[in-house]
Every structure is written in C-alpha cells, then in structure tokens.
Amino acid sequence: MFSERTNWLREANELTLLLEEQRRAGARILDLTESNPTRCGFNYPSERMLGALRHPEALSYAPDPRGPISARQSVVDYYAERGAALHPDQIFLTSSTSEAYSFIFRLLGNPQDSILAPTPSYPLFDFLARLNDLNLIRYPLVYDGDWRIEREVLETRIESRSQAILIVHPNNPTGSFTSADDREFVLERCRARHLALIVDEVFFDYSLTTEPRSTFAKESRELVFTLSGLSKISGLPQMKCAWIVVSGPSELAGDAQSRLELIADTYLPVSAPIYMALPDLLAARRILQPQILGRLRTNLDFLDRRLAGSSLITRYRVGGGWYVILRLPPVLSDEEWALSLLRDSGVFVHPGYFYDFACEENIVISLLPPPEVFEPAIERLLACVEKGR
Numbered sequence: 001m002f003s004e005r006t007n008w009l010r011e012a013n014e015l016t017l018l019l020e021e022q023r024r025a026g027a028r029i030l031d032l033t034e035s036n037p038t039r040c041g042f043n044y045p046s047e048r049m050l051g052a053l054r055h056p057e058a059l060s061y062a063p064d065p066r067g068p069i070s071a072r073q074s075v076v077d078y079y080a081e082r083g084a085a086l087h088p089d090q091i092f093l094t095s096s097t098s099e100a101y102s103f104i105f106r107l108l109g110n111p112q113d114s115i116l117a118p119t120p121s122y123p124l125f126d127f128l129a130r131l132n133d134l135n136l137i138r139y140p141l142v143y144d145g146d147w148r149i150e151r152e153v154l155e156t157r158i159e160s161r162s163q164a165i166l167i168v169h170p171n172n173p174t175g176s177f178t179s180a181d182d183r184e185f186v187l188e189r190c191r192a193r194h195l196a197l198i199v200d201e202v203f204f205d206y207s208l209t210t211e212p213r214s215t216f217a218k219e220s221r222e223l224v225f226t227l228s229g230l231s232k233i234s235g236l237p238q239m240k241c242a243w244i245v246v247s248g249p250s251e252l253a254g255d256a257q258s259r260l261e262l263i264a265d266t267y268l269p270v271s272a273p274i275y276m277a278l279p280d281l282l283a284a285r286r287i288l289q290p291q292i293l294g295r296l297r298t299n300l301d302f303l304d305r306r307l308a309g310s311s312l313i314t315r316y317r318v319g320g321g322w323y324v325i326l327r328l329p330p331v332l333s334d335e336e337w338a339l340s341l342l343r344d345s346g347v348f349v350h351p352g353y354f355y356d357f358a359c360e361e362n363i364v365i366s367l368l369p370p371p372e373v374f375e376p377a378i379e380r381l382l383a384c385v386e387k388g389r
Contacts (some may be wrong), residue, residue, distance in 0.1 A: 005130050015338050019348060030377035031348045032365040035322060037235035041370045042291045044235075045284055052280035058272040065265035067093030067243075067275055074279035075243055078233075082204075084218035090253070092244040092260055093278075095269040097202060098128060100227045100244045103263050105132040107256065108163040108196055115198070116157060117166040118149070120174060120355040125166065137162070138356065146317055147176035151185055158189065164196040165189065169216060170203050173325060173355050173364045175318035177213055190222045196256075197224045202232040203321040205289055208296060211319070216247075223248035223256060230281055232322075235288040239281050241274050292368070296322060299367040299374045306378055312385050322368050325352070328385055333360045340388060345380040 012020075022029060034040060066072060072088040079086050094100040105115065111133040117125045119138040129136035139154040141147045154165075165186055170177045178186070190197050199216040207213055217226040229242025246257050274281075303324065307313055314327040328337050334351035341347040341363075352362030369377070 005133060008127075008130070015335065015342065015351065018339060018342055022342065022346070027346055029342075029346055029348050030373055030380065031369065032374070032377050032381075033348055033350050034366050034369045034373075036237060037288070037292060037368060038238065040295070040368050042235060042288060042295075045287050049236075049239075049277075049281060049284055052277035053273045055273070055276035058276045061272065063265075063268050065261045065268065066091060067270060067278075071275045071278040072243075074282050075245075078282060079215065079217050079245070082215045082217075084215050086217065086245060086247075089257065090246050092246070092257075092264055093270050093275065094229075094242050094244065094264075095240040097200065097227045097229050097231070097242045098124065099267075099269055100225075100229075100242050101125075101128045101198075102132055103244065103260060104164075104196075104198055104225050104227075105129065105134055106263060107259055109134045113161045113163045114159060115164050115166055116154065116162060118168060118171060120171075120352070120357045121168055122172045123354060123356070134163075135161075139165075140358075141171065141174060141176065143174075143316060146179075146319075147171065147174045148179060149182045149185065151182075154186075155189065158193050158195070162193070162195060164198050166198045166200070167216075168200040170207075170320040172203060172321055173323040173350075174316065175203075175208070175321040175323060175325075177207070177211075177319045183216075187219070187222050197222055199224060199226045201226055201228045204228065205233055205285070206293060206296065206322065207320040208300065209319055213320075217245040219247055220249070223252050225256075230278075233289075234281055234285040235292055236281060236284065239274060239277070241270055241278055241281070292322075295370070296367045298371060299369070300324065302371070302375055303367075303378055306382060310382060310385075313382070323364055323366055325357075326363050326365065327359070328361050328363060329388075330361045332388065334362055337361075337363055337385075337388075341381060341384050345384045347377045347380050347384070349381070 069088055072091040075091045076086045076088055114135040114137050116137045116139050118141050126136055137157050139157050140150045142150045167178055216224055224247045226245040230239050231237040246253050312329050316325040318324050334353055338349050338351040350364040
C-alpha cells in the first residue's frame with residue numbers, strides 16, 4: 001500500500017527514548033542541541049512583525065509563481081548588501097528551504113539520478129533525495145586544522161547519472177565556509193561534467209571570524225541555485241518563507257527559470273500574508289542578527305575559556321553558523337557519551353553519527369542557548385568527561 005520511498009527506519013533510538021523518559025520524570029534537561037531561536041530568549045520586534053501580516057493586499061488573490069515583485073525585490077536588496085547584483089526574475093519564493101530543494105531536485109533529476117552532498121552534514125538531505133526518487137552520494141569533508149573538500153574522492157564519486165553537487169556554505173554542523181580553492185575546484189568540476197551547483201547559504205550571515213565571505217548568488221560561470229530564507233536570516237522559522245536564486249550563463253539560467261516557474265505554478269506554496277510581509281520580516285534581521293551573533297560569540301568565548309583548562313576535549317575550528325563540534329576521549333563512543341551526559345548530568349547533546357561523522361568521539365552542540373543554560377551545561381559536560389575519561 002505504501003511507497004518504497006517512505007520505507008525508512010522509524011523506531012526511536014536509545015538516546016531519544018532516554019530523553020523522553022527523563023522529561024516524563026520531570027528532570028531538568030540542559031539542552032545543548034537547541035536550534036530554535038524563538039525559544040532562546042531573543043527580543044523580537046513583535047508589534048512590527050505582527051503588523052506586517054495585516055497588509056490589505058493579502059485579502060486579494062493574485063498568484064505569481066515566483067512570488068510578488070515587492071517580495072522578490074526585498075531579496076534582491078538583501079543580496080545587493082552582499083555584493084551580488086541580482087534581478088527579481090532570478091528569485092523564486094518557497095515555503096521552506098526543504099521545499100526549495102524539492103523543486104530543484106525535481107527540476108534536475110529523473111528517478112535514480114544522483115546528487116552529491118557533503119559529509120559530515122545535516123541528515124535532511126537523505127530524506128529529501130529519497131522523497132524525490134534520487135540517490136544521494138556522499139563526498140567527504142576532511143579536517144586538517146580547517147575543513148576542506150576531499151577533492152580526489154569527490155571526483156571519483158561523480159557518476160554518469162549525477163546531476164548536481166551540493167555545498168552548504170557554511171556547512172552544518174562543521175561551521176566551515178567553502179574555501180576559495182574548493183570553490184574553484186567545484187565550479188570547474190561542474191563545468192567539466194555538466195553538473196549544476198546547489199548551495200545552501202542559510203547560515204551565511206553568521207560568520208564568527210573576520211575573514212571575508214562571498215555569496216555564491218553572484219556566480220555566473222556555471223548554473224548555480226543558491227538557497228536561503230527567513231528561518232535563519234531573521235531567526236523566524238515559523239514564518240515559512242525561503243527562496244531560490246538562479247544564476248549562471250544566461251541561456252542555461254533562463255531555461256532553468258522557465259522550468260522552475262512551471263513547478264512553482266503547480267504548487268504556489270507561500271501564502272499571501274507571508275509574501276506581503278516579507279520585506280518587513282526580512283528587515284527584522286537588523287534587530288535579530290546582532291542578538292544572535294552576540295550570543296554565539298559569548299557562548300563560544302565561554303566554551304574556549306573553560307576548555308583551556310582541559311586536555312581531554314578538543315574543539316574543532318568553526319567559521320560560522322550556530323554549532324560547534326567537540327572531540328571527546330575515545331574511552332566511549334559518541335552515542336555512549338551522549339547517553340552518559342544525559343543520564344548522569346542532564347545535558348542533551350547530539351552524537352556525531354547523527355551527522356555521519358566517521359570519527360566516533362565527536363559530539364555536536366549548539367551555541368544558541370542562553371548563557372544560563374549553556375554555561376552550567378558546559379560545566380556539567382566537563383565534569384562528566386573528567387569522571388569518565
């Protein structure tokens with residue numbers, strides 16, 4: 001009765017079961033996986049955002065497959081501040097980046113074609129590829145003081161049915177921006193093998209270093225689809241609006257845009273109130289981003305100060321985003337460390353295998369929680385590792 005594409009493992013893992021048990025028992029959990037900014041104590045311009053949803057134009061139905069020009073122009077203006085001169089016709093609004101991926105996967109691939117995606121990375125791609133009848137082929141990121149693409153492996157994993165290379169810039173959870181050299185390598189591979197490039201830039205604005213960063217939305221040499229949206233840019237995951245930027249050689253990009261327009265016209269995914277509110281909701285980033293960046297840097301500074309006195313835990317270098325990776329002593333696996341931290345210390349972390357880390361001693365933590373959660377959680381984590389080393 002059901003399709004094979006949804007025939008995945010649905011049983012809860014041991015860590016999830018333990019978390020549910022602890023919460024039922026009323027235990028106080030210090031959650032170092034929190035990724036929802038609306039639960040992290042930031043000050044939102046509530047009246048302005050709610051007022052933006054009351055545009056009278058939202059009561060009229062005037063569908064546009066790409067989204068109203070006023071909404072798309074606000075996205076154009078956003079990229080202009082980042083050095084990319086775009087035209088509104090390059091923008092397609094969607095209800096989420098997940099939906100944007102589905103549009104692009106449907107545009108590029110026939111059933112059983114493949115997309116190359118990085119590992120470690122967010123597990124969402126496996127589900128999206130399968131739901132769109134595509135094969136996901138992983139290429140590795142390797143760490144040598146910074147994260148980089150293992151180029152020889154990526155090259156060998158491109159197959160005859162590969163349609164695109166996917167990059168996350170900066171990657172989640174490694175926090176690594178694509179280096180200039182890796183960028184050129186991937187673009188050259190796309191040219192040589194007739195592949196599109198898909199770039200997820202949802203965390204682009206959250207750089208934790210002073211190094212200059214360049215958006216892929218300005219790229220014109222190859223066909224590039226750049227994705228982002230309100231969820232991270234303005235800290236508004238509940239205001240469902242994201243977008244695709246189509247760039248590249250004019251003829252190829254034009255063909256992609258006309259095909260995407262038919263896909264978007266089939267679904268018309270975003271509601272009129274969100275479309276009309278997009279300029280104001282996107283402008284809210286000027287209030288939210290400084291708060292979020294301040295939180296990320298404060299927590300990272302605290303973490304580094306506490307780790308300075310420990311020889312047991314290594315922090316991987318992070319360039320941006322909301323997460324950091326810690327390498328714990330190899331006396332336990334990543335899952336065993338996560339279970340121990342939750343059971344014995346009430347600290348919830350993600351084991352690295354959630355993100356397909358090859359090394360079994362990595363855990364992933366969020367820098368987003370407020371200091372009154374983050375700091376005692378780190379103290380408990382350090383004490384647990386010291387005790388269990």
